[in-house]
Amino acid sequence: MVTMPILENRFEENVVFSTVDEMINWCRLSSIWPMTFGLACCAIEMMAVGAGQYDLDRFGAGAFRATPRQSDLMIVAGTVTYKMAIRIKRLYEQMPEPKFVMALGVCASAGGPYYEHGYHVLKGVDKIIPVDIYVPGCPPRPEALFDGLLKLQEKIRHQKVLRRLTPQEKSVIDETTRKYELETQKLTPLPKEYQV
């Protein structure tokens, strides 16, 4: 994360910094703004979650932002195709840190029902961007999305913002970053003659 380069992960574990971290994490988990970004069937369930019966806003996560610059959570709701994958990668890169990704439904998690013969379907969005939470279902029920959101909140609650990371945590983060940076290099841009 690069939000606070001077302060981030530089402090010893003690009462003061644990408390500060706890407060920061509490603010972050209480206000997860998702991006208005629907791909397929799951997007309709996402809309249903936003609406009155389920009301995502209760968790402070109802402020759907249309632009990636202002959102914290990217809910990949639906099947990711190769044509779309490049755009998703770019959208992810446009989001500011700290950012989280939820793969909603089996299509986004692993290709789902389109795994076998889906020549144009990406077999899981985690091939191009790191995913924090996988929500199973085709499409997942709204309750499942809530469960995913609560799990994500739990994940944020235990993050270390100012405190120093242990070597294991550091290595996990480094490895993920390296993996997806490599993937980025591999993604070749669309040939010039096909660009509109």
Place this chain on the structure above:
Amino acid sequence: MTSSREFRSQEIYVNMGPQHPSTHGVLRLMLRTDGEIVSDVAPMIGYLHRCAEKYGESGTYQMMIPYTDRMDYLAGMNCNWAYCLAVEKLGNVVVPERAEYIRILVGELNRIASHLIAFGTYGLDLGAFTPFFYALDEREKILDLFEMVCGARLTYSYFRIGGVAADLPEGWVKRCHEFIDFFRKRIDEFNELLTYNYIFIRRTANIGVIPANMAVDYGCTGPVLRGSGMRRDTRVDEPYGLYPRLRFHIPIGMGEKGSVGDCWDRYMVRIREMEQSCDIIKQVLKSMPEKGDVRAKVPKAFKPPKGEVYVRSESSKGELGFYLISDGTDRPYRVKARSPSLSNLCVLPAISDGMMIADLVATLGSLDIVMGEIDR
């Protein structure tokens, strides 16, 4: 005198989508704009191409049904129905009477659910947020009814070749009655909130006019064609199921607030269709046999004779057709879905010349497209 050419400012290309709040999914529109005026629109589709036709050829006839759900994910029942109709015609399967009635029930309920989404998101496109929430509240009640019959909220797979998966559960008919009675009054509330709002009328009347002959030429069907004043409905023109037994009215656009075929007409056709669907459901609930088979006996390895068939049905978006070729085995040789949204969308470049960006959004919303169905 200076010609208007000298005043022309620089035209810019704007990329609208695939991630844009008002493109209803992953549609991408390339706009050439001169200030606020749109001079050219090029829709680009395929961001949700999920190879459904390949799946049709790769599995047995039954295995395609779940994939039809995911084509038009707002009206899964209607897609199931269209596919099953095609297979049944190919294999000469006769569907029991009660099953036909149940099919009409769930099909019409799903039409209402789909139109509710169209209504709600149209409000969002025009900047009114609250209708969306009201519409989705009502839709949840329909989804509850669907959950009772098949356990799913969105992708039902309730239809089987030769009938439906299961009979209606106990108490379903009563709840359906209650919902319909409640919903009829609710439509009036929707009208008060959005339909007859002055700003709404100003934003939709005389915008995006599709003349009737153009609509036919571009293959528009469903509410888009009816909004242009053509009284076309596959349920009446080429009746399937038990529709001939039912009495209902086909609403068309009449140019009440502007000219025939504008956004308001298309929108209003959907609102009136919801009322008609309510009437149909009431009739069906009244005349449906109490008991009976809901599924014809169809072998597991269903092998229709060689041949091919194109069957169309009226989905909530328009004419949904399935072209099936059988080579005598238990797998279809070719499955082609003719999706109404594809044809409805392809009219957009023709009518959007000289519009403002806000009008383009309004027009796109009034076409009510579903990307899952366009890209398949």
Place this chain on the structure above:
Amino acid sequence: MNDSYGVRHLQKHIWENHAFSHIFNADFLGFALMVIAGVALLTFVLVYGMVAVWAERKVAGHIQDRLGPMRVGWHGWLQSLADGVKLMLKEDIIPTMADKPLFILAPPLVFLAAFTAYAVLPFSSRAQLADLDIGVLYITAVTSLGVVGIIMAGWASNSKWPLYGAMRSAALVVSYGVPLGLSMLPVLMLSGSLSLQEIVGNQGGGILHWNLFQALPFMPLAFLVFFISSLAETNRVPFDIAEAESELVGGYHTEYSGINFSLFFIAEYSAMLLSCGVAATLFLGGYLPPAFRTLGMMGLPRLLAWLALGLFLLWRFTSFWERRQFSEALFFAVLTLAGLLLWRTFPHLFWFLTKTGVLFLVMLWLRWTLPRLRIDQMMYMCWKVLTPLAFVNLLGTSLWWMWAN
């Protein structure tokens, strides 16, 4: 030589006759007091902005048959705090191709334009940072600076949607400034002053003396024009085309993230409160109570007795306490007590905030009910409906004034 002398002379002239000159000429204590007051005002605006965002979300929720924020504190009342801290700690992205200085400068400018105008807003007869003789002019001048910031934001983002948003906003604010100014003129005519204190002072004596109810039917019309125009000035529905989400993604702040975006956010809400406050000051009697000789004169014991009676009736005839949790009851109690305290100690502030709040709620109500207008329709409305109406209104008011005097 001659030239530079002239300039220096001019500077000296401005220095001596400047509206703020008494601040700079005053002793250091006075200056420090001014700074403290400014900081207090800033705090007030920020806190108010948070409360307003929370209120917006709750009101929206309840209008839409849902609850709104519920989990962060009681009924989500800490929601805005969480949002604010989160936005502050988020990465602040400046696009590579953006015009960096303008991009960074724009959000503070927009916020400043909304905030600076508070200097002359009379919260009470004494709680006012500076009682300028040209208060109304000052407000109109300063708030219209905001559009510069918006254009800067749209241009500097070097992206097409923000540019559209900025251009729309510019067209909007420039046009609607005309009916806004014209609808203020009748008030000035009745008060005979540009000072906001004097305008309020002229409305004393109860609800019937408010400007809104003078010169019927002209003043209500002026209020209507003013309110509609101020909706447009603050980019609220049905005039929110500058950030129309379904058309322009996010409008001029599409490319902004983190704290810069939150500045835009706060600026929007403080501009809203400002225009509500100005409307209350100009038309609704400002900080003056609606009636003098009723509740205001009631003694504290009698007041408490009435309150106790009311609570008893609530408890007796409704299931108020059963339905509510203890924390909710506490919240209501604290709110009531705070309101009471405010009323008893600073009645002016209480009435000012109440009137402003009611107008603010109307703005929210409109936002969650109406669709959005198109830009040409808004231009039509501005130039062909509101501006002529304001002119006719001005004429009518002046005729009325001549007849009355």
Place this chain on the structure above:
Amino acid sequence: MQIQELFEALKKKFGDQVLELATPASGEPSVTVSAQAVQEVALFCREDSSLEFDQLMCLSGVDYPPEHLAVVYHLHSSTKHHRLVLKAMVPRQEPKLPTVSRVWRTANWHEREAYDLFGIVFTGHANLRRILLPQDWVGYPLRKDYVFPTEYRGIKCHD
């Protein structure tokens, strides 16, 4: 009009270009026409006062390996209420036939789709590019001998 009458009407007008009337065991009968004559036949079907096929309901490509690709047109007349299935076979090596997108505008996107998924080239089409798949996609996926890609622009397609 019944299919037999339609077939005869077409036969009378176009002679050898109209090849056969196929009536399968189940489903609909279809009229096969030669690929080169598709455009004229389509125009005749649309314009002739006794036919008036104003709607092209569906246009689909079909693969018949090893030799043929077919294009199937489903026509419907909204005034006369009759329908017709036209078929045109093209060789798999050089799948070319004239476009009907000027006869019915709706054919525009359907033909692009057939080109995208089957590789059938519609000569005279104004904008024959891939519509569903990305422009740099290799192969025509709905052909029966299509080999799935292993990698697309650096993304592995299967684990």
